[in-house]
Amino acid sequence: MIDLETLSAELGAPRAPGPDDLIQLRPGVRLSCLAEGWTLFLEDVSLGDERLVEVFDACRTLAGVVPMTTRSGHLALRYLAQPQSDDTARALILLRAVMERAFAQSA
Secondary structure: OOOOHHHHHOOOOOOOOOOOEEEEEEEEEEEEEOEEEEEEEOOOOOOOOHHHHHHHHHHHHHHOOHHHHHOOOOEEEEEEEEOOOOOHHHHHHHHHHHHHHHHOOOO
């Protein structure tokens, strides 16, 4: 399970997100987070073919992160937390790793 208070504080959000809330991490990048896991929405973000391959490769090496597309056709990445233990630290590590891979050259 993810401790939403800790996760939101680490991300600089003023409060823990509710089930319908999204945290905007940067323009076009929003995060939905529940105790069961997070979903990173990459909307209005143009990732070239090379960067897209890097993001998918990162998902292969980061156990538990799964790429998917939204109904609107945007890329999203999902992580499901371990249900029996506090998985907050791992959830943050994986989120930061994915963000680093996706936006390393655009920063």
